[in-house]
Amino acid sequence: MFPPLEASYRRILSGFFRLLRYSDRRQDGVTKSVSGSRRRGGGSGSTDEMRKVMRREKNRIAAQKSRMRQTQKADSLHLESESLEKENAALRKEVKRLTEEAKYLTTVLTNHEAVCTGISHAPTDLLYGTPFHQHINVNVQHYPL
Numbered sequence: 001m002f003p004p005l006e007a008s009y010r011r012i013l014s015g016f017f018r019l020l021r022y023s024d025r026r027q028d029g030v031t032k033s034v035s036g037s038r039r040r041g042g043g044s045g046s047t048d049e050m051r052k053v054m055r056r057e058k059n060r061i062a063a064q065k066s067r068m069r070q071t072q073k074a075d076s077l078h079l080e081s082e083s084l085e086k087e088n089a090a091l092r093k094e095v096k097r098l099t100e101e102a103k104y105l106t107t108v109l110t111n112h113e114a115v116c117t118g119i120s121h122a123p124t125d126l127l128y129g130t131p132f133h134q135h136i137n138v139n140v141q142h143y144p145l
Contacts (some may be wrong), residue, residue: 012057
């Protein structure tokens with residue numbers, strides 16, 4: 001995942017040491033930094049350069065971590081999307097099966113009403129679930145998923 005912290009600190013330290021070597025090679029009061037720019041003066045130029053290198057290195061590490069977090073977030077969203085699509089497909093399949101079962105039961109009930117003489121057509125029986133068809137023996141087919 002993330003680079004080991006030791007390696008990043010090693011990189012920062014090597015940048016500092018590189019700056020120190022270059023800043024020690026002064027010619028005529030001119031200090032040449034790692035980036036190739038020239039500065040007049042003594043040690044303040046090298047500390048500025050060290051700060052720049054340190055800031056760049058921290059920024060590079062922060063950008064790398066940010067990209068890693070962004071990639072992980074995209075991966076988790078992709079997995080969640082796939083999971084929800086599977087769940088959606090399973091639910092659609094169940095809805096289809098239940099719709100077919102409801103059609104079948106409606107057909108059985110319609111066919112039975114034509115031959116049944118003991119049907120009570122009072123709406124309260126339908127609303128409150130009074131068992132008026134106790135003699136019906138229906139084989140309910142469950143459709144497999």
